[in-house]
Structures are given as structure tokens and as C-alpha cells.
Amino acid sequence: MKNRKTILGIMTCQNKKYLFFEKEYFKQLYKIGKKNNIDVYVFYPDSIDWKSKTTNGFQYNPYKNRFETKIFPIPTFIYDRCFYSSRKEYRTYLPYIKKIKQERIPFLGNGLKGKWEVYQILSTNPLFKSHLPKxxxxxxxxxxxxxxxxxxxxxxxxxxxxxxxxxxxxxxxxxxxxxxxxxxxxxxxxxxxxxxxxxxxxxxxxxxxxxxxxxYLNLTTSQYQPYDIRVLVQKNENGQWETTGMAARIGDASNITSNLHGGGKVESAVHLIQKEFSHYKAKEILELIHSFAKTIPPFIEQSHGELFELGLDLGIDQQGKVWIIEVNSKPGRNVFSILGEEQTIIKSVSQPILYTKYLAKNRSLGGNAQ
Structure with a gap:
């Protein structure tokens, strides 16, 4: 085990039009993995051949700027980036994912089951419960x-x-x-x-x-635009939670959500909050957001099991109360690309590789990687 090169397999779903989504993100993971002596490839849950201990997969070729099909050894660790388009697709892949887990291949984190599970977990904490919508x-x-x-x-x-x-x-x-x-x-x-x-x-x-x-909560700006604050929290090279970045997502007044897929835009979270509220209130709101980013991930982990990264979606009503809207275990990071925050972008795509290094080191020393 000590001499084997660390391999990070990115597990994703097949797409009819494309090989898979998030190609640009996976390219970055390959490049950063290369610099850190970690081999990165992409595979589908149903592509592993357990007899030969290999899998068909895709690896980025930087010289040709494309993903190429190859046969790879089974990964050391798995980064789950499967987004299921339907319950039917989920049920199709489920037996293969169960088999992977039976073989005890560690995942960087175990995905949250859904919004209701998160609500139930957070509701057991009186502080969090007071910030959850009914x-x-x-x-x-x-x-x-x-x-x-x-x-x-x-x-x-x-x-x-x-x-x-x-x-x-x-x-x-x-x-x-x-x-x-x-x-x-x-x-x-x-x-x-x-x-x-x-x-x-x-x-x-x-x-x-x-x-x-x-x-329903009226989470709008003074111009009646729906908005929320996306906070990305990830584990670092020491296995500790830290905030990678945060951004405000703003929808137009005819929408009920701020989601970018619905035509929303992105702005600096700090700038927007300072613009919408008085100096004292904005300071109070930002302190609470940072507190939630620090305390929510380990609290969910206690009930759910190991996690690696979370996207916290927080709403703020016009009185300045912060609401916990959603917590997502497969967060996107395109908000930071839109904002042009170069350091945050680099950090957000580096953490999966650095955390994999941490797990590999922990494993080689005889620690519990998961």
C-alpha cells in the first residue's frame, strides 16, 4: 500500500449528449493532481470490473486538450460527483455504488441524502432550529x-x-x-x-x-430581488474544515429563487450585505454567517458520517435575520469564476486534491482514512 501511487477516481454519471458534465472542473483536478503526485481519472459507477480490479475511465490529455478512454486500476479514493437526473437513473446506479462501498474503497465524503435529512439533523440543535424555516x-x-x-x-x-x-x-x-x-x-x-x-x-x-x-420567506434585496449567500466550506490538507469562499447569488424580481440556472447574477457577499444593511447590522450578519460556516459542517458530520465539502445556502430577510435554506454535499463553484476571485477559484479546486493527500498520508501511517 505504501508504494502504490495514490489514485483519485472521480465518479460521475453518463450523459446522453456528453461524456459527463463538469469537464472543466475535472481538467483542473487532473492538473493539480499531477503536481501533487496523484493520478486523477473519471469513471462511471457501473464501469468497474471486479475480477481484473480495473475500470474503464477517462483521463484528461493536456497536450490534446481532451479526455481519452483508458483502462485504470481501481482508485485509492473516490470523489463522488454524480448528479442524478431522475430517480430511475439513481436506482440504476445504486447497486454498483453499493458494491463499491462493500469493497471499502473510501470516498472523500458520503453525500447527503436530501433536504429532509439535513433539516432533521439541524433541527436537533436549538440554535440552528431557530434559523430554519418551518x-x-x-x-x-x-x-x-x-x-x-x-x-x-x-x-x-x-x-x-x-x-x-x-x-x-x-x-x-x-x-x-x-x-x-x-x-x-x-x-x-x-x-x-x-x-x-x-x-x-x-x-x-x-x-x-x-x-x-x-x-415562504421574503428573502429579497431592497429592490425586491431574491438573493442568497452561497458559502463553500471544504476540508483542507490537515483534514480540518475551513471556509473557501462565499458569494451572493441574486435573481430578478420576477423569480422566487436566486439560482444561476434561472438567470441569476453573482456579487460579492460582503459588498451586498454592507449595501443592504447598516454598518452594525452588516457586521452582525457576517459574524453569524462565519459562525454557521464553522459549526454546521462538523455538527452534520456527527449524525451523518464523513463529509468533505458543503455548500451552505443562507438567506437574509429584510429585518436582517439569517435563515439556513439548504446544505448541499455536492456544491458547484462557478459563482467564484463569475466573480473572478482567482485565489478562491484555485483554492476551491485544490482542496479535493490536498484532502486526498491527507487521507493517503493518514492511511500509510496506519490511521483511519475515513
């Missing part, structure tokens, strides 16, 4: 009308991402208003006067997926 698993029309009688609500898929399939539902002037995005990312803006038609639409929209029902 949330429950969506059970149907009785629950829907019970909630709507007191507040506007959000319906969001438990395993969704990029703001797709998220809708706001409210009652205004005895009419049912729906605003949000479909799964194809198209805007939805509907008004139903008829209760039965409204319920038929809701049922049709939610029937294929498990949904959460959540208290």
Missing part, C-alpha cells in the same frame, strides 16, 4: 390548505437542485397564485380561480417526486 414532508391537499390558511408556502423536491421544480403557492383575493420553475427550467406563473383546477395542477406537478412544504 418545513415538513408534503402529504397532500389537507396539509396544503392548512398551511396556506396562515402563510404563503414553497413546495420543493426533496432531491432537487438548481431551483428546478420549486414553486411558491399563495392565496390572494380568493385566487390561488403559483410562481416558480418547472423541471425544464421554464418559468411558471399561474392564477387559478377554481379550487379543483388548482388542486389538479398541484397533484399533476408533484406526483412524480417527493416534495417538502416550507414556509
Amino acid at each position: 418545513t415538513a414532508i408534503y402529504r397532500g391537499e389537507n396539509q396544503l390548505f392548512q398551511w396556506l390558511s396562515t402563510m404563503p408556502i414553497i413546495l420543493k423536491p426533496i432531491g432537487g437542485s438548481h431551483g428546478k421544480g420549486v414553486i411558491k403557492v399563495s392565496i390572494q383575493n380568493r385566487a390561488y397564485h403559483i410562481l416558480g420553475r418547472a423541471y425544464n427550467n421554464k418559468k411558471i406563473h399561474l392564477i387559478f380561480q377554481n379550487k379543483k383546477e388548482f388542486l389538479n395542477w398541484i397533484h399533476s406537478f408533484t406526483k412524480e417526486k417527493r416534495y417538502l412544504i416550507q414556509q
Whole structure:
């Protein structure tokens, strides 16, 4: 084990149009891996041949600027970057991923199961719970009308991402208003006067997926633009959590989310908060954000098991209260590219390699890598 070169296998899902998504990110991981004596390649969960202890995979060729197909040894560590387009795709890959875990190949971190799991974990901490919007698993029309009688609500898929399939539902002037995005990312803006038609639409929209029902929060700028703060936290070369960077994602006033896939823009989080709030309030908000970045990851780990990186999505209402909206174990990092924060970009793509080095060193010394 000591003489074997450390291999980091990036596990990803096959895509019909492309080999896989995140090609630019994987190129960077290959280059940084090369500098750190770590061999990096990309593979699909179903491509491992357990008899020969090899896998078909793809490795970046910097001279030809393309990924080439090769046969590789089974990786020393696995970095999970699978994004499932449907429950069917997830179920297809699941037996292969279970087999990989049975063979005890360590992952950099074990992915969170979904928004509901995160909510349940954080709810056990009184401080975090006071910053969580009221949330429950969506059970149907009785629950829907019970909630709507007191507040506007959000319906969001438990395993969704990029703001797709998220809708706001409210009652205004005895009419049912729906605003949000479909799964194809198209805007939805509907008004139903008829209760039965409204319920038929809701049922049709939610029937294929498990949904959460959540208290709607007015998380907008003074110009009524929805926004949130994305904080990227990762483990470093010493196996310690640290904040890599943070950025504000801002949507236009016609959207309910700030997600970039819905046409949002990016701004410095510090600059936006200082612009929206008084000096004292902005300082207080930023201190709480840094506190959450420091305390939330290890707290989730205690219940969930090993993690490597998390994207914390935090909202701030117009009174300056910070809300914990979502925690994602497979965060993107394109917000920093858009902002042009070169040092943050480099750090965000270096940490997976540096943490792999830490795990490999720990393993060779007889430590517990996972």
C-alpha cells in the first residue's frame, strides 16, 4: 500500500449528449493532481470490473486538450460527483455504488441524502432550529390548505437542485397564485380561480417526486430581488474544515429563487450585505454567517458520517435575520469564476486534491482514512 501511487477516481454519471458534465472542473483536478503526485481519472459507477480490479475511465490529455478512454486500476479514493437526473437513473446506479462501498474503497465524503435529512439533523440543535424555516414532508391537499390558511408556502423536491421544480403557492383575493420553475427550467406563473383546477395542477406537478412544504420567506434585496449567500466550506490538507469562499447569488424580481440556472447574477457577499444593511447590522450578519460556516459542517458530520465539502445556502430577510435554506454535499463553484476571485477559484479546486493527500498520508501511517 505504501508504494502504490495514490489514485483519485472521480465518479460521475453518463450523459446522453456528453461524456459527463463538469469537464472543466475535472481538467483542473487532473492538473493539480499531477503536481501533487496523484493520478486523477473519471469513471462511471457501473464501469468497474471486479475480477481484473480495473475500470474503464477517462483521463484528461493536456497536450490534446481532451479526455481519452483508458483502462485504470481501481482508485485509492473516490470523489463522488454524480448528479442524478431522475430517480430511475439513481436506482440504476445504486447497486454498483453499493458494491463499491462493500469493497471499502473510501470516498472523500458520503453525500447527503436530501433536504429532509439535513433539516432533521439541524433541527436537533436549538440554535440552528431557530434559523430554519418551518418545513415538513408534503402529504397532500389537507396539509396544503392548512398551511396556506396562515402563510404563503414553497413546495420543493426533496432531491432537487438548481431551483428546478420549486414553486411558491399563495392565496390572494380568493385566487390561488403559483410562481416558480418547472423541471425544464421554464418559468411558471399561474392564477387559478377554481379550487379543483388548482388542486389538479398541484397533484399533476408533484406526483412524480417527493416534495417538502416550507414556509415562504421574503428573502429579497431592497429592490425586491431574491438573493442568497452561497458559502463553500471544504476540508483542507490537515483534514480540518475551513471556509473557501462565499458569494451572493441574486435573481430578478420576477423569480422566487436566486439560482444561476434561472438567470441569476453573482456579487460579492460582503459588498451586498454592507449595501443592504447598516454598518452594525452588516457586521452582525457576517459574524453569524462565519459562525454557521464553522459549526454546521462538523455538527452534520456527527449524525451523518464523513463529509468533505458543503455548500451552505443562507438567506437574509429584510429585518436582517439569517435563515439556513439548504446544505448541499455536492456544491458547484462557478459563482467564484463569475466573480473572478482567482485565489478562491484555485483554492476551491485544490482542496479535493490536498484532502486526498491527507487521507493517503493518514492511511500509510496506519490511521483511519475515513
